[in-house]
Amino acid sequence: MKNFFKAQVGNGVNRSKFGTSMIFLFLIVLSIFMMFPLVYSIMQSLKPYEEIFAFPPRFFVHNPSFDNYRNLFRLADSLFVPFSRYVFNSVSVAVIGTVVYVIIASMASYSLAFGCFKGKNIISDLIVKALLFTSPVTAVAQYLIIAKLHMLNTYFALLLPILAMPFGVFLMRQFLIQMIPVSLIEASRIDGCSEFRLLWSVVIPVVKPAIMTLILFTFQNLWNNTGAGFIYDESHKVLPSVMNELIAGGISRAGEGAAATILLMLPPVIIFFLTQRQVLETMAASGIKE
Amino acid sequence: MNRNLQAKKSRAGFLFCIPFLIGIFLFFLKPALTSIIYAFSVLTFTPEGLETTFVGFRNFRQALFVDPTYVRTIVESVRDMVLRVPVLLMLSLFVAVILNQKFKGRLFFRAVFFLPVIVVNGIIMEILQSDFLSSRIMAGDAGSSLFATVDSSEMLLSIGFSPDLIEVLIPFAHSIFNLAWSSGVPILMFLAALQTVPEALYEVARIEGATGWEQFWKITFPSISPMILMNTIYILADYFTTSTNPVIKLINQQTGNMRFEYAAGLSWMYFIVVGAIVALVLIFIDKHVVYTVE
Numbered sequence: 001m002k003n004f005f006k007a008q009v010g011n012g013v014n015r016s017k018f019g020t021s022m023i024f025l026f027l028i029v030l031s032i033f034m035m036f037p038l039v040y041s042i043m044q045s046l047k048p049y050e051e052i053f054a055f056p057p058r059f060f061v062h063n064p065s066f067d068n069y070r071n072l073f074r075l076a077d078s079l080f081v082p083f084s085r086y087v088f089n090s091v092s093v094a095v096i097g098t099v100v101y102v103i104i105a106s107m108a109s110y111s112l113a114f115g116c117f118k119g120k121n122i123i124s125d126l127i128v129k130a131l132l133f134t135s136p137v138t139a140v141a142q143y144l145i146i147a148k149l150h151m152l153n154t155y156f157a158l159l160l161p162i163l164a165m166p167f168g169v170f171l172m173r174q175f176l177i178q179m180i181p182v183s184l185i186e187a188s189r190i191d192g193c194s195e196f197r198l199l200w201s202v203v204i205p206v207v208k209p210a211i212m213t214l215i216l217f218t219f220q221n222l223w224n225n226t227g228a229g230f231i232y233d234e235s236h237k238v239l240p241s242v243m244n245e246l247i248a249g250g251i252s253r254a255g256e257g258a259a260a261t262i263l264l265m266l267p268p269v270i271i272f273f274l275t276q277r278q279v280l281e282t283m284a285a286s287g288i289k290e
Numbered sequence: 291m292n293r294n295l296q297a298k299k300s301r302a303g304f305l306f307c308i309p310f311l312i313g314i315f316l317f318f319l320k321p322a323l324t325s326i327i328y329a330f331s332v333l334t335f336t337p338e339g340l341e342t343t344f345v346g347f348r349n350f351r352q353a354l355f356v357d358p359t360y361v362r363t364i365v366e367s368v369r370d371m372v373l374r375v376p377v378l379l380m381l382s383l384f385v386a387v388i389l390n391q392k393f394k395g396r397l398f399f400r401a402v403f404f405l406p407v408i409v410v411n412g413i414i415m416e417i418l419q420s421d422f423l424s425s426r427i428m429a430g431d432a433g434s435s436l437f438a439t440v441d442s443s444e445m446l447l448s449i450g451f452s453p454d455l456i457e458v459l460i461p462f463a464h465s466i467f468n469l470a471w472s473s474g475v476p477i478l479m480f481l482a483a484l485q486t487v488p489e490a491l492y493e494v495a496r497i498e499g500a501t502g503w504e505q506f507w508k509i510t511f512p513s514i515s516p517m518i519l520m521n522t523i524y525i526l527a528d529y530f531t532t533s534t535n536p537v538i539k540l541i542n543q544q545t546g547n548m549r550f551e552y553a554a555g556l557s558w559m560y561f562i563v564v565g566a567i568v569a570l571v572l573i574f575i576d577k578h579v580v581y582t583v584e
Contacts, residue, residue: 023388030385031402033470038409108310115303123307130318131527132564137328137541137557140550141321144340163313174479174520178486195303213478220408268408276401279478 041265044258045069052254068255072263075246075256081235090239093158094222094267101162101218102211109172110199114185124173130166143229157230158238162222168214175210176203212278220268240264328554342551349555360556363536364563371567374469375525382473382521386480387510400481407474472528476521483517484510512580519575523568530564 044052046064076083111117112124142161151157180203188198204211226241243264247257272279329349331342353360389400491509500508531538537560544553 027385027388027399030470031399033466034402034406038405104309104313107306111303111306115306117301117303117307120303123311126314126319128523128527128568129565130314131523132530132568133318133322133557133561137325137545137550137554138318138321140328140545141324142317144324145316145320160313161317163309164317166314166318169310170520170524171475171479174517175482178483178517195306199306210482216408265409269405272401272405272408276397279404 038265041258041261045255045262047255047258049255068259069263072246072256072259076242079242081237085235086237086239086242089155089236090223091267093155093225093238094219096155097159097162097222098215098218100159101165101168101222102214104163105165105168105172105214105218106204106211107199109169109176110203112169112173113176114180114182115195127166127170127173130164131170139229146230151230153231153233153236155236158222158225158227162218165218165221168218171217172207172210172214175207175213179207179210209278212275216268216271216275216279219271223268224264325554326558328551329558330555331551333551340550349552350559352552353556353559359540363540364560367530367535367537368563368567371526371529375522375529378469378473378476378525379518379522381469382476383480383518385473386477386484387506389477390481390484403477404474406471407478472525472532475528476525479517479521479524480514483514487513515579516581519572519579522571522575526564526568526571530560 040059043059043061045068046061046066048063048065048067051062112120112127146152146157146160149156149160151160184202184206185198188202193202224240225238226244227236227238228241231237231241243260247253247260327342330346331344332348334341334343385403389396389403487510491513492505495505495509529535533539533542537556541553541556541560544556
């Protein structure tokens with residue numbers, strides 16, 4: 001009898017060996033599909049010229065070399081503006097933007113989840129509408145607004161539009177509703193906790209994993225932003241657009257292109273590994289149970 | 291006292307929203323409204339800036355009755371959605387349920403399923419898509435997007451599959467790719483939801499002798515139904531607005547031709563269609579969602 005219970009704890013159900021292996025097989029097949037482009041770009045970036053243009057093409061690299069990376073850096077050295085300037089631009093925009101957006105999105109999503117004010121539902125609706133309406137057309141009007149604010153060619157042109165990103169608020173609001181019992185909020189309010197303190201010392205610690213997820217998404221989004229249309233001044237450009245220019249040689253830059261892909265992937269992946277415990281083990285650790 | 295508390299709460303709630311509201315007003319609402327004006331006009335470029343002349347429904351008429359591709363593309367896109375969204379929803383829920391269980395390597399698999407979300411975006415995608423080899427091999431296969439066809443066909447060729455066989459396999463692999471790559475966020479949201487289901491419920495069910503199947507449908511499914519609703523919205527929004535969606539490609543093309551007014555007209559009609567679909571889906575699902583009442 002004791003054993004009977006023991007076997008069921010954790011997994012919930014007893015599953016046959018066959019079932020388990022089928023599920024593992026399914027996971028593995030899907031994982032291969034998931035990892036394929038990543039592995040492929042790594043392979044491409046390590047291939048020397050003759051292998052990139054080999055026919056029939058091969059998936060695996062035979063004589064790995066770092067030539068592509070070396071060439072990429074040589075190209076970067078020949079630029080008019082020092083390469084470090086672009087790195088600085090990209091990193092500062094991504095970091096500042098992430099911090100600002102995470103603060104704004106947590107505040108907004110908190111009030112949309114637990115506040116009670118007129119227009120709450122209208123705003124929530126608006127967020128869903130905004131999710132459905134990411135269109136190149138608003139980009140034209142956005143450009144006009146940025147121009148009117150005299151912010152073309154400044155970091156603000158990259159930073160300001162993120163204030164309106166609906167996805168983070170949508171995600172956060174969802175996490176908040178899922179993870180925080182209303183009774184916790186009510187109890188704190190009755191005890192006289194100010195709304196700001198409630199957000200800062202009750203809500204945020206509980207949803208730390210969700211915050212990490214939000215950080216990850218926002219950083220990734222900002223990091224990949226080319227600033228196309230808003231930034232023409234060479235010294236204010238960010239890495240993705242510079243990389244794009246560097247490898248614009250088409251066929252002759254195929255290897256460097258792959259190397260650039262890998263290098264651009266690195267920062268978000270590093271952030272991912274720094275936050276992965278929180279993001280992946282998520283809410284189990286939050287300690288709030290009804 | 292109670293009224294005071296209410297007033298305080300409402301004020302604070304609103305204050306917290308203000309920065310975001312400013313953002314959404316400046317960079318979403320205002321541009322959206324401007325684009326409505328564009329949709330009803332003809333734009334001329336003057337040294338002073340854009341000049342709009344009102345022309346009524348001309349842009350819309352052209353899109354609906356003259357443009358040979360617009361209506362067809364939308365219909366196709368909606369048809370694909372009908373197939374894709376339920377499959378994606380089920381797939382991500384299934385994967386999330388598996389990943390929520392305790393087994394060895396769980397963290398590894400979670401990382402694998404989540405990693406694409408981080409690297410899939412923007413410029414990296416463009417670089418991968420414009421990869422020379424990819425485009426050469428993709429040449430015969432129009433309408434393919436992502437890495438899908440590219441890499442898989444290349445890999446299959448290198449393993450030694452015959453081209454004929456590849457032609458059959460590729461569309462299949464292509465859709466699995468697309469599905470797998472858009473399942474990252476839904477899986478994450480489902481995982482979060484699954485972890486909030488009280489363990490006590492399962493314990494009771496086990497003691498009462500419920501099977502795993504019953505537990506899923508009677509406990510898990512109702513508990514996470516609000517998240518199913520949210521995920522449906524997300525998946526729909528994602529599907530209709532990614533840059534690989536054919537309609538979005540069409541609109542982008544018009545913007546590229548500097549025909550902003552026509553592109554605005556196209557987007558607004560598209561938005562109305564998409565909005566109507568989402569509203570219908572919401573009404574249908576919302577009836578079945580179980581909201582826990584405390």
